[in-house]
Amino acid sequence: EVQLVESGGGLVQPGSSLKLSCVASGFTFSSYNMHWIRQAPKKGLEWIALIYYDSSNKYYADSVKGRFTISRDNSKNTLYLEMNSLRSEDTAMYYCARITTTDYWGQGVMVTVSS
Amino acid sequence: DIVMTQGALPNPVPSGESASITCQSSKSLLHSNGKTYLNWYLQRPGQSPQLLIYWMSTRASGVSDRFSGSGSGTDFTLKISSVEAEDVGVYYCQQFLEYPRTFGSGTKLEIK
Numbered sequence: 001e002v003q004l005v006e007s008g009g010g011l012v013q014p015g016s017s018l019k020l021s022c023v024a025s026g027f028t029f030s031s032y033n034m035h036w037i038r039q040a041p042k043k044g045l046e047w048i049a050l051i052y053y054d055s056s057n058k059y060y061a062d063s064v065k066g067r068f069t070i071s072r073d074n075s076k077n078t079l080y081l082e083m084n085s086l087r088s089e090d091t092a093m094y095y096c097a098r099i100t101t102t103d104y105w106g107q108g109v110m111v112t113v114s115s
Numbered sequence: 116d117i118v119m120t121q122g123a124l125p126n127p128v129p130s131g132e133s134a135s136i137t138c139q140s141s142k143s144l145l146h147s148n149g150k151t152y153l154n155w156y157l158q159r160p161g162q163s164p165q166l167l168i169y170w171m172s173t174r175a176s177g178v179s180d181r182f183s184g185s186g187s188g189t190d191f192t193l194k195i196s197s198v199e200a201e202d203v204g205v206y207y208c209q210q211f212l213e214y215p216r217t218f219g220s221g222t223k224l225e226i227k
C-alpha cells in the first residue's frame with residue numbers, strides 16, 4: 001500500500017524557518033517526481049514545488065521561490081521542504097503528493113505562521 | 116504563469132441530476148504530442164484531493180464512469196452524470212503543461 005506521511009509542521013513566528021518531511025512507502029520512491037501542494041485555511045489548492053526523481057530539476061511557484069527549497073533523500077524515501085523567511089500568508093496545510101496518471105497524497109501537515 | 120479560471124455551480128444540485136463544471140486556461144494546454152495537459156481533482160470535506168481525470172478526458176483508475184472530461188485547448192468541462200451524495204466537495208482543475216502547475220480556484224458541489 002502506498003503511503004505518504006508528512007511531519008514537521010507547527011506554529012512559528014514570522015521570519016522563522018521550518019523543515020517539513022514526507023516519508024514514502026509502498027512504491028519505488030526513487031522512480032517518481034514528487035510535489036508539495038498547500039492549502040490555506042478555507043482556500044483552494046496551491047501548487048508550490050516539484051522535484052524530479054533524481055533531484056536533477058526543481059521547480060517552484062513564484063510565491064515561494066527564493067524562500068523555500070525542495071529536496072529529497074532517496075536512500076531514506078523522504079521528501080523535504082525547507083521553508084525560510086516564513087510569512088503569515090504561508091499559513092496552510094502542506095501536502096506531499098505523487099501525481100502521474102494515478103495520484104497519492106499525504107494527509108497533510110499544518111503550518112501556522114503567527115506572532 | 117497559466118491562469119486557470121473555474122465556473123460556479125447553481126448549488127444545490129438535486130440528487131440524480133447532472134452537473135457540469137467549467138474551467139478555462141489562459142493558454143492552450145494542447146501539447147505537440149496531441150495530449151491536453153489538464154487534470155481534474157475532487158477534494159471531499161476533510162480529505163486530501165484525489166485525481167479524477169487526466170489528459171483532459173481519461174478517467175483515473177477506480178473513478179466512476181459518471182465522471183467525464185471534455186474540452187478544447189483552453190475550455191474544459193467536467194460532467195458528473197446523476198450526482199450522488201458522495202460527489203459532494205470541491206472540484207479543481209489543474210494544468211500540467213508548464214511550471215508552475217497552476218490550479219483553478221475550485222468549484223463547490225452541494226447536493227439537494
